[in-house]
Each structure stands twice: as structure tokens, then as C-alpha cells.
Amino acid sequence: MTRLPPTSVWPVVHGERRALFEDLQVLEPQQWQTPSLCPGWDVHDVLAHLIDSARTTRLGFVRRMVAAGFDFDRDNAVGVAREKRGDPSRTLAEFGAVLPLTSTPPAALATRLVESFVHGEDIRRPLGIDREYPAGEVAKALAYQVNTTVKMGGGKEMAAGWRLVAADADFVHGSGPEVTGRAIALLLAVSGRAVDPRELDGPGAGDFVRRLQA
Known part of the structure; x- marks a missing residue:
């Protein structure tokens, strides 16, 4: 497929992050433990993963994969544990801090769109939150x-x-x-x-x- 230019990707990603940030402001404490569409992760875990991904640079990704023995699942688990706070409101605040970032692992920029939309639904659908995506x-x-x-x-x-x-x-x-x-x-x-x-x-x-x- 055609390579997507950064100017067509990041505004969308940032918009999706902001929308999710706003949607999660009203969650009750117990709702953070709702199982997501991502097997083995609740909605709190998925949000922590989004923070971890937003902070991951190309060079940092390589270093992390070496440390994880090139095991993607292990690396993801480490990232979630690092970014997940005991109080979900603090995790949400951390997500607010990464909204404008443009860091990315060494992958096609289209993966940033995939992540925003799929993980957005991983969280929203189990919580009964509707969103009209572009x-x-x-x-x-x-x-x-x-x-x-x-x-x-x-x-x-x-x-x-x-x-x-x-x-x-x-x-x-x-x-x-x-x-x-x-x-x-x-x-x-x-x-x-x-x-x-x-x-x-x-x-x-x-x-x-x-x-x-x-």
C-alpha cells in the first residue's frame, strides 16, 4: 500500500487519543477492571499499553526487544507493568501527558492508526461507549x-x-x-x-x- 505521510497520520492519532482521554474521565473505579477485547488485559491494561507505545522510540524499541529476548508479548507485559499505576486516575493522567507525542517504534506509520482505532475499541466496546470513527x-x-x-x-x-x-x-x-x-x-x-x-x-x-x- 501507499506509504502514509506523517501529516496525514499524527493529527488523526492525536485526535483519537484526546477522544479516548475524554471518554475515560467518567469511569467508575470498578469499570477499570472490565475485561477488554484484548485477551488477558482489562481496560486499565490497554490504556497502560497505549502510554507505553506512545513513549516508545525507534531506538528504544530495539533495546527493549533485545532485553525481552525478541519476545513481543514479554515486552508488552513489561511495558504495561511499567506504565500502569495503582490508581487508574493516575494512569489516565499519564495518558493525558502523552497525547501530543509523535514517538513510534520502527514500523509503518499506518500502525499508529491501527493501534488508535483497535485499542480504542478494545476499551470502549466492553464499557458500552460508542464512537463514530473517521x-x-x-x-x-x-x-x-x-x-x-x-x-x-x-x-x-x-x-x-x-x-x-x-x-x-x-x-x-x-x-x-x-x-x-x-x-x-x-x-x-x-x-x-x-x-x-x-x-x-x-x-x-x-x-x-x-x-x-x-
């Missing part, structure tokens, strides 16, 4: 995911064999039975997140959801 920008994140292997954090294998069509953006990918849905639902699906079957339509939707569930 569909065109979500489609850019989706285009990256369907062309990137699972080993590299993408969803190419999950998208293979289907014709994915965004109902709210200019996005069509692949061939096979058609699956139609909002760009955010398709992005979550190819990113390994559970989606409500009612969010997807088309002759391939049923089998697509069943394969994801398997």
Missing part, C-alpha cells in the same frame, strides 16, 4: 492490516479468501464470498477481535464470522 482513516488502517501478515501484527491471513467491502468508506479488498460492514468492524475482525455478527453482511458473512470464532 471511516476514511479507518479504511487506511484496514488497508494496512489486510496486506500485513499476522506475524507482523496484521491480518492478511484472516482476510484471505474473502472480498471485504467497507459500507462507509472507499475500500474493497480480495476475492471470494463478499463480506460487507463498516470499516471499523472489518478492521477489528481482521485484527483478531470478536465482532457482533450483525455488524457484517453479504453472502460470506456467516462463514467469515465462524472462521474468526474458530
